[in-house]
Amino acid sequence: MLTHPASKYRAFAPIALTDRTWPDAQIGRAPRWLSTDLRDGNQALIEPMDLQRKLRMFELLVRIGFKEIEVGFPAASQVEWDFVRQLIEEDRIPEDVTIQVMTPAREELIERTVQSLAGARRAIVHVYNAVAPVWREVVFGMSVPEVIALIDRHVRQVRALTDARPETDWVLQYSPETFSLAELDVSLAACEAAISAWGAGRPIILNLPTTVEAATPNVFADQIEWMARRFAGRPEVVLSVHPHNDRGTGTAAAEFALMAGAHRVEGCLFGNGERTGNLDIVNVALNMYVQGVAPQLDFSDIDAIRAEVEHCNQLPVPARHPYAGDLVYTSFSGSHQDAIKKAFAARREGDLWAIPYLPIDPKDLGRSYEAVIRVNSQSGKGGMAYLLEADYGVQLPRRLQIEFSQAVQRAMDVQGKELSAADLWSIFCSEYALQEAPALQQRRIAAREGAQGVAQTELSGRLHWQGREHALQGSGNGPVDAFVNAQGAATGHGIRVLDYQEHAMGGTGSVGGDARAAAYVELRVDDGRPVFGVGMDHDIVSAAIRAVTSGLLRATRSQATAQHPAEPALVA
Ligand SMILES: CC(=O)SCCNC(=O)CCNC(=O)[C@H](O)C(C)(C)COP(=O)(O)OP(=O)(O)OC[C@H]1O[C@@H](n2cnc3c(N)ncnc32)[C@H](O)[C@@H]1OP(=O)(O)O
Numbered sequence: 001m002l003t004h005p006a007s008k009y010r011a012f013a014p015i016a017l018t019d020r021t022w023p024d025a026q027i028g029r030a031p032r033w034l035s036t037d038l039r040d041g042n043q044a045l046i047e048p049m050d051l052q053r054k055l056r057m058f059e060l061l062v063r064i065g066f067k068e069i070e071v072g073f074p075a076a077s078q079v080e081w082d083f084v085r086q087l088i089e090e091d092r093i094p095e096d097v098t099i100q101v102m103t104p105a106r107e108e109l110i111e112r113t114v115q116s117l118a119g120a121r122r123a124i125v126h127v128y129n130a131v132a133p134v135w136r137e138v139v140f141g142m143s144v145p146e147v148i149a150l151i152d153r154h155v156r157q158v159r160a161l162t163d164a165r166p167e168t169d170w171v172l173q174y175s176p177e178t179f180s181l182a183e184l185d186v187s188l189a190a191c192e193a194a195i196s197a198w199g200a201g202r203p204i205i206l207n208l209p210t211t212v213e214a215a216t217p218n219v220f221a222d223q224i225e226w227m228a229r230r231f232a233g234r235p236e237v238v239l240s241v242h243p244h245n246d247r248g249t250g251t252a253a254a255e256f257a258l259m260a261g262a263h264r265v266e267g268c269l270f271g272n273g274e275r276t277g278n279l280d281i282v283n284v285a286l287n288m289y290v291q292g293v294a295p296q297l298d299f300s301d302i303d304a305i306r307a308e309v310e311h312c313n314q315l316p317v318p319a320r321h322p323y324a325g326d327l328v329y330t331s332f333s334g335s336h337q338d339a340i341k342k343a344f345a346a347r348r349e350g351d352l353w354a355i356p357y358l359p360i361d362p363k364d365l366g367r368s369y370e371a372v373i374r375v376n377s378q379s380g381k382g383g384m385a386y387l388l389e390a391d392y393g394v395q396l397p398r399r400l401q402i403e404f405s406q407a408v409q410r411a412m413d414v415q416g417k418e419l420s421a422a423d424l425w426s427i428f429c430s431e432y433a434l435q436e437a438p439a440l441q442q443r444r445i446a447a448r449e450g451a452q453g454v455a456q457t458e459l460s461g462r463l464h465w466q467g468r469e470h471a472l473q474g475s476g477n478g479p480v481d482a483f484v485n486a487q488g489a490a491t492g493h494g495i496r497v498l499d500y501q502e503h504a505m506g507g508t509g510s511v512g513g514d515a516r517a518a519a520y521v522e523l524r525v526d527d528g529r530p531v532f533g534v535g536m537d538h539d540i541v542s543a544a545i546r547a548v549t550s551g552l553l554r555a556t557r558s559q560a561t562a563q564h565p566a567e568p569a570l571v572a
């Protein structure tokens with residue numbers, strides 16, 4: 001790269017429009033949309049669509065709700081011609097949909113283009129020619145007056161050919177190609193030439209492209225406002241824009257252009273198109289949607305639409321693509337997951353959408369919440385807890401989440417890749433000894449009145465504990481207390497319950513397939529550090545008893561590790 005890029009590249013000159021009004025405007029309703037997937041999108045494909053793929057794309061665009069569809073460049077190839085003929089002859093164009101076809105301003109191509117539309121109810125003939133200096137000087141070798149004369153001649157030709165076919169309702173679209181790079185007065189003169197050759201008062205679409213993005217999108221907005229002022233009060237003129245994305249600002253250019261007075265927007269689904277693509281219509285439409293404006297296009301099943309577009313274009317939509325990529329509703333990082341989890345818990349039916357890090361409800365686009373949170377080394381306790389609750393129905397107390405996240409981090413350090421909900425569940429089951437913690441056999445529980453009329457619980461049973469069968473007997477102010485006392489007496493450990501929580505189980509917990517209840521107990525054993533135990537069983541008392549044995553098992557294991565630490569691993 002150059003140290004002084006100014007020696008090779010020139011800054012785009014700003015537009016002299018000091019009284020611009022567009023920065024204060026708001027987009028309050030959907031524009032007219034034109035999909036050019038079948039033309040500009042198609043001409044950029046490694047392998048342009050065949051008839052079958054073109055038809056699938058057309059039908060998809062109709063289902064989404066496009067009312068104007070550029071179906072091809074009929075003079076370019078047999079497939080393009082045949083497709084236009086197929087749509088017309090097989091009566092495949094819905095009543096409320098208008099097809100558009102494109103031709104350069106070249107006599108023989110215009111003739112064939114208009115012929116291709118024979119029998120259409122309504123059609124837009126789209127004529128273009130480049131108007132910017134490099135094209136005038138280098139590509140065509142034409143002066144400005146010659147360019148204007150060329151437009152006049154070719155639009156008159158379109159008029160004569162279409163007037164001869166009155167059975168079709170004709171609209172002309174004229175594009176000063178390379179508008180973004182051209183002098184505004186030349187573009188204006190080109191547009192005026194097209195209007196007068198087509199006939200003053202007849203419907204015409206003036207389509208202003210950023211054929212190649214050349215400046216920041218505010219400059220394009222200035223260009224559009226400058227042009228819009230010249231056509232104000234002329235209802236037959238529809239001002240359309242056709243942004244590309246060379247600077248990565250196609251979406252901003254389209255939005256600013258709408259604020260600056262454009263009525264219509266051309267683009268492609270997911271931004272397919274020449275080079276870095278055409279404007280991504282899905283992006284602009286859904287940006288509107290999340291501002292509360294109905295875009296009049298239906299993306300309720302975004303994944304099915306994406307799959308169909310990928311099939312037709314034979315190009316993938318990247319994982320980070322706005323609104324549609326695989327990963328765009330997924331958070332890996334702990335603080336994001338924590339905020340999302342809390343906001344979902346606080347959300348009530350009918351609330352405005354206000355979930356941190358999720359600008360749109362994925363369900364509106366047919367996405368589930370499943371992939372919203374995924375766990376890797378950047379994740380914290382909130383994400384793990386969310387996945388275990390969503391998939392296994394366990395509602396882990398906050399301090400247990402903190403304890404468990406350390407076990408997950410250890411697994412992550414070894415494995416170094418993403419952990420699924422099933423992976424987390426398996427770590428959870430082994431960490432809390434859910435399979436190993438024994439149940440109390442031959443359990444008997446009785447209530448009796450103790451001293452001063454205080455209710456007491458008597459508990460007895462048999463517990464298989466560390467290779468031996470213990471006969472347990474204890475009393476307390478409830479079954480958990482009675483069991484703790486009984487187990488402490490039988491095993492010789494001093495056990496204190498610091499916290500106890502329980503809940504009925506939803507989800508599909510796979511420990512004890514019929515588990516209906518979960519219990520979490522925080523214990524201090526023999527004055528060691530607090531540890532959690534977890535139990536799941538068909539009733540809450542059995543779950544609580546398992547939780548205490550799980551906690552005791554973990555505490556005694558960690559005491560053993562502290563007394564006999566493992567040999568330090570050898571570092572290579
Ligand atoms: C920005 C856009 O997306 S515009 C749309 C671009 N889309 C496409 O090009 C896809 C379809 N195109 C095609 O199939 C072909 O390019 C066709 C059928 C249009 C033309 O093919 P060809 O006649 O072989 O011309 P080719 O594409 O090589 O080059 C363009 C020629 O047309 C000339 N030309 C372009 N516009 C005009 C015009 N208005 N009047 C006279 N000549 C013109 C160019 O100067 C060049 O001529 P040259 O070969 O004498 O230098």
Ligand SMILES: CC(C)C(=O)C(=O)O
Pocket residue numbers: 040128175176177178207209210211212242244
């Ligand atoms: C509108 C037409 C001419 C176009 O595709 C472009 O300029 O990018």
